[in-house]
Amino acid sequence: MSATQERPPDTTPVEEKAPSRLVPIWRFTLTVLRMPSGLFGVLVMLGFVLMALTAPLYIHPSDLSVTQATGPLLAPPQQGYPLGTDPAGRSVLLLVIWGSRTSLAIGVMATLLTMVLGSSIGLVAGHYQGRTGRLLMHVTDWFIALPGLPLAIALAAVLGQGAASITIAIGVTSWTGTARLVRAQTLAVEARPFIERSRALGATDTQLITRQVLPNVMPLILVSSTLTVASAILAEATLTFLGLGDPTSVSWGSLLNNAFMQGAVTAGAWWYLIPPGIAILVIVLGFTLVGRAVEHALNARVQPR
Amino acid sequence: MADPTEPVLEARDLAVTFPARRRQPAARAVDGVNLALGRGEVLALIGESGCGKSTLARAMVGLIEPNRGEVRYAGKPLRRTRSGLREFRRHVQLVLQDPYGALNPRQNIHDAVAEGLRLHGQRAGLTRRVGEALEQVGMRPPEHFFDRYPHQLSGGQQQRVVIAGALTLGPEVLVADEPVSSLDASVRGEILKLFLSLRDELGLAALVVSHDLGLAWNIADRVAVMYLGRIVEVGTVEEVLLRPQHPYTRALLDAVPSTSDLDAKTVLRGEPPDPTAIPAGCRFHPRCPLRATLPEDRAQLCLNDVPVLAPALDERQVACVHADAAPPAAVPHDRAEVTT
Amino acid sequence: MTAPASQIPPAAERRTDQPVEPLLDVRDLTVTYHSGKVPVYAARGVDFALAPGETLGMAGESGSGKTTVAMSLLRLLPAETTVTGEIRFRDEDLLAANWGRMRSVRWAEASVVFQGAMSALNPVRTIGEQIVEPILLHEKVGEKAARARARDLLDSVGVPSRRIASYPHELSGGQRQRVMMAMALACDPHLLIADEPTTALDVIVQAQILSLLTDLVRERGISLIMISHDLSVLASTCDRIAVMYAGRLVETGPSRQVIASPLHPYARALAGAFPTLGDPGSRLAPGGLPGDPPDLREEIDGCPFAPRCPEVEDRCRSGVIPLVRRGDRAAACVHVTGYDEAVGDG
Numbered sequence: 001m002s003a004t005q006e007r008p009p010d011t012t013p014v015e016e017k018a019p020s021r022l023v024p025i026w027r028f029t030l031t032v033l034r035m036p037s038g039l040f041g042v043l044v045m046l047g048f049v050l051m052a053l054t055a056p057l058y059i060h061p062s063d064l065s066v067t068q069a070t071g072p073l074l075a076p077p078q079q080g081y082p083l084g085t086d087p088a089g090r091s092v093l094l095l096v097i098w099g100s101r102t103s104l105a106i107g108v109m110a111t112l113l114t115m116v117l118g119s120s121i122g123l124v125a126g127h128y129q130g131r132t133g134r135l136l137m138h139v140t141d142w143f144i145a146l147p148g149l150p151l152a153i154a155l156a157a158v159l160g161q162g163a164a165s166i167t168i169a170i171g172v173t174s175w176t177g178t179a180r181l182v183r184a185q186t187l188a189v190e191a192r193p194f195i196e197r198s199r200a201l202g203a204t205d206t207q208l209i210t211r212q213v214l215p216n217v218m219p220l221i222l223v224s225s226t227l228t229v230a231s232a233i234l235a236e237a238t239l240t241f242l243g244l245g246d247p248t249s250v251s252w253g254s255l256l257n258n259a260f261m262q263g264a265v266t267a268g269a270w271w272y273l274i275p276p277g278i279a280i281l282v283i284v285l286g287f288t289l290v291g292r293a294v295e296h297a298l299n300a301r302v303q304p305r
Numbered sequence: 306m307a308d309p310t311e312p313v314l315e316a317r318d319l320a321v322t323f324p325a326r327r328r329q330p331a332a333r334a335v336d337g338v339n340l341a342l343g344r345g346e347v348l349a350l351i352g353e354s355g356c357g358k359s360t361l362a363r364a365m366v367g368l369i370e371p372n373r374g375e376v377r378y379a380g381k382p383l384r385r386t387r388s389g390l391r392e393f394r395r396h397v398q399l400v401l402q403d404p405y406g407a408l409n410p411r412q413n414i415h416d417a418v419a420e421g422l423r424l425h426g427q428r429a430g431l432t433r434r435v436g437e438a439l440e441q442v443g444m445r446p447p448e449h450f451f452d453r454y455p456h457q458l459s460g461g462q463q464q465r466v467v468i469a470g471a472l473t474l475g476p477e478v479l480v481a482d483e484p485v486s487s488l489d490a491s492v493r494g495e496i497l498k499l500f501l502s503l504r505d506e507l508g509l510a511a512l513v514v515s516h517d518l519g520l521a522w523n524i525a526d527r528v529a530v531m532y533l534g535r536i537v538e539v540g541t542v543e544e545v546l547l548r549p550q551h552p553y554t555r556a557l558l559d560a561v562p563s564t565s566d567l568d569a570k571t572v573l574r575g576e577p578p579d580p581t582a583i584p585a586g587c588r589f590h591p592r593c594p595l596r597a598t599l600p601e602d603r604a605q606l607c608l609n610d611v612p613v614l615a616p617a618l619d620e621r622q623v624a625c626v627h628a629d630a631a632p633p634a635a636v637p638h639d640r641a642e643v644t645t
Numbered sequence: 646m647t648a649p650a651s652q653i654p655p656a657a658e659r660r661t662d663q664p665v666e667p668l669l670d671v672r673d674l675t676v677t678y679h680s681g682k683v684p685v686y687a688a689r690g691v692d693f694a695l696a697p698g699e700t701l702g703m704a705g706e707s708g709s710g711k712t713t714v715a716m717s718l719l720r721l722l723p724a725e726t727t728v729t730g731e732i733r734f735r736d737e738d739l740l741a742a743n744w745g746r747m748r749s750v751r752w753a754e755a756s757v758v759f760q761g762a763m764s765a766l767n768p769v770r771t772i773g774e775q776i777v778e779p780i781l782l783h784e785k786v787g788e789k790a791a792r793a794r795a796r797d798l799l800d801s802v803g804v805p806s807r808r809i810a811s812y813p814h815e816l817s818g819g820q821r822q823r824v825m826m827a828m829a830l831a832c833d834p835h836l837l838i839a840d841e842p843t844t845a846l847d848v849i850v851q852a853q854i855l856s857l858l859t860d861l862v863r864e865r866g867i868s869l870i871m872i873s874h875d876l877s878v879l880a881s882t883c884d885r886i887a888v889m890y891a892g893r894l895v896e897t898g899p900s901r902q903v904i905a906s907p908l909h910p911y912a913r914a915l916a917g918a919f920p921t922l923g924d925p926g927s928r929l930a931p932g933g934l935p936g937d938p939p940d941l942r943e944e945i946d947g948c949p950f951a952p953r954c955p956e957v958e959d960r961c962r963s964g965v966i967p968l969v970r971r972g973d974r975a976a977a978c979v980h981v982t983g984y985d986e987a988v989g990d991g
Binding site: 353354459461462489490491492493494495496497498501516517518519522523524542546547556557558559560561562563572573574576577 | 706707817819820847848849850851852853855856874875876877878880881882914915917918919920921922923924927928929930931932933934935937938953
């Protein structure tokens with residue numbers, strides 16, 4: 001209805017020469033933080049990142065060493081060990097805190113890999129709609145058909161156990177979703193008249209992709225990446241739990257794997273199993289909430305009419 | 306105003322065919338068009354949707370590669386190489402129908418106008434040139450708009466921003482596809498005035514594509530009427546709109562709503578033409594009201610091919626074998642007649 | 646929000662030349678939307694009347710309130726909307742009617758032809774089913790009789806009745822608009838509201854639809870309210886034109902007179918926006934109007950058109966500028982002859 005058409009209030013200061021790019025980003029962040037779920041998610045995310053980064057300041061390598069640990073063996077929570085100890089006498093709390101480093105690092109690296117691979121393939125497939133686009137989408141379909149877990153196991157077997165192979169395994173199996181998503185969005189953006197305007201102004205294909213399409217697809221990539229971090233952390237836990245990780249490094253997956261292998265379940269050592277599980281749950285929830293909040297804020301902003 | 310001797314932009318025997326899609330035959334959207342635009346001239350290209358006018362416009366700004374024929378700028382054929390096209394686009398610019406859609410919602414006005422300069426690597430004095438372009442289209446003071454986003458402007462302002470963006474590269478020709486059809490009535494005139502003032506101040510020639518005959522009357526020097534991929538009549542606005550010779554032009558004029566009774570006019574029957582099924586002979590003959598009144602032997606002539614019009618700047622041309630046999634056109638109803 | 650209503654005689658008295666009881670009598674209609682953060686005053690005290698069989702064109706730009714006024718007649722507005730005033734349709738106040746009554750008024754007594762025929766038709770049902778539906782809903786007739794009526798209706802709007810089993814996507818834009826008209830006529834309404842019925846259509850198809858619409862309402866004696874931003878479209882179809890600006894009626898009168906000699910400066914600008922071919926005054930001189938449409942979120946003091954008006958005076962900027970009657974025309978402008986006497990008397 002014509003009469004309901006509204007224009008946002010005029011908030012722009014008149015005397016401002018060079019337009020600043022930071023204002024919209026700042027406004028956008030505020031929108032996300034004003035949502036309770038967004039605020040909670042961001043706090044969780046920041047909390048875990050801070051914890052992971054500062055861990056070396058208060059955790060000594062000897063605390064994590066199987067041979068040098070000083071605590072009681074597989075003891076329930078007590079003074080000095082708020083979350084109990086493992087069969088080697090290490091503090092479960094410190095293990096969980098230290099484990100966040102590996103889990104987050106693998107999660108973020110795998111996400112970066114997924115995003116770069118998926119976005120570039122999606123953008124190229126969406127922009128060059130002819131033979132190139134079709135070929136790329138066939139390749140994508142082929143990767144989608146590959147079963148993720150067996151592929152990851154096979155990759156880990158070929159590349160050897162360790163963080164790198166897990167990262168690659170996650171990246172290789174999860175880029176397809178991003179590629180399809182980005183391609184669909186690229187097609188939608190390419191159909192809009194401002195692409196034609198830019199082309200008529202003289203934009204080359206590369207300029208079109210980087211200057212016009214990418215900024216409009218970026219928010220989607222952003223949302224998708226927060227969700228991918230969550231699933232990558234889960235995948236890391238799964239693969240490490242299955243014994244494909246580096247046995248010497250501590251991560252949430254390896255903690256769960258150790259607890260399982262060393263009979264924490266039969267021994268009733270709940271304090272050994274539950275904390276890494278809860279950590280995974282909370283961080284996945286945190287990233288998911290941020291993703292949803294960002295998505296919500298973008299939807300509110302993109303459709304002004 | 307127009308220099309009849311020297312066309313600045315020209316289409317010669319231009320044809321664009323869209324390949325066959327599933328269950329649909331190929332569409333001959335533009336099918337052998339000769340059209341010339343003089344320096345500083347405003348030429349209106351008029352026709353129904355599906356007649357190929359937008360495709361022709363896009364081919365003439367180099368966005369669509371023609372299957373046949375060539376586009377010439379300043380007497381030289383357009384080379385479809387990367388550098389050839391880039392050079393061409395500094396001279397010939399496009400203005401689209403929907404100004405809101407034509408602006409990237411994530412770019413502020415400064416960046417939207419600066420887009421062309423940035424694409425061509427002309428970064429010297431960027432903000433100053435953006436300001437000048439905005440002033441040329443009547444957005445003053447320009448700094449006031451730099452920080453705004455497209456959705457914060459009115460439709461008329463958005464279209465001004467699109468035009469300013471086209472002006473930054475200092476073009477000689479604007480090709481505008483239905484530049485005012487999505488705008489409000491009062492804004493329409495303001496944007497049309499802008500085209501006229503750009504022509505007066507910068508000597509800008511314009512090819513304006515529209516279905517609106519009133520637009521031609523308002524701003525054009527000449528009119529070309531297009532039907533099913535061909536130009537059927539071309540001449541000065543006064544010649545074509547006041548003394549139309551092609552039966553299709555007459556039908557278009559009769560369809561313009563006016564205060565006089567609709568019954569008094571013949572409204573052309575049937576659906577808009579289909580470029581995937583072009584009739585043989587004169588393309589208009591199945592719908593032609595003039596042919597229906599002709600004796601058998603003369604009507605037969607419509608099944609022969611009609612010559613393609615030449616790209617002349619100063620000549621009245623009609624692609625109808627019966628053009629001289631046509632009855633005199635009804636005098637358009639002007640305002641004085643109504644008031645009395 | 647004060648309305649100029651007190652200054653003008655009620656619509657029924659106004660049209661003394663026409664002794665017929667009006668079919669529709671709208672008084673002081675005020676519509677305010679509350680869907681956003683701030684209220685949007687879309688219609689601000691609108692009065693008009695429509696005689697049986699009369700055709701009225703509502704002209705104005707986006708944001709003028711023309712669609713709001715038309716849709717409020719059948720209460721087809723979003724839930725968070727305040728509508729005040731009086732809408733008398735066949736001697737019944739529609740604003741006071743309950744929802745059950747409203748439902749039976751829609752289609753059966755007054756129906757709407759919407760703007761976009763593609764989106765207003767259900768894509769997964771045949772056009773026959775969609776025409777039959779309102780007939781079965783509002784009248785006690787059998788499926789068979791309703792189908793026969795649907796065929797007749799299709800024929801009367803110029804769509805071959807053998808296409809009754811077609812789906813909307815199988816028809817052209819013009820044919821879909823014809824189907825919309827058949828649906829609107831299905832229950833023999835007294836009033837037809839056509840909201841920009843030809844906006845998306847081509848010149849020639851537009852002319853076809855307009856001439857069909859004119860014939861249909863004339864033959865059946867239906868009253869028509871047609872909404873458009875194009876005065877020439879309205880003039881070719883309607884007896885009278887009402888020009889709206891910023892939610893107010895600024896001028897009404899017989900179509901030809903409003904087009905040929907508009908009284909209100911805004912009507913003048915609107916009439917000049919679409920030129921008459923052959924008129925030397927508009928050759929290479931497009932008629933436009935500087936400035937932007939009004940902000941409907943603001944309360945307006947004085948004439949709503951004052952900020953853009955080329956003939957503005959000091960007294961235009963405050964108070965209420967009422968609609969002043971002059972014969973069978975009326976305009977809300979201080980420059981209308983007899984304005985001062987009329988306001989003084991009131």
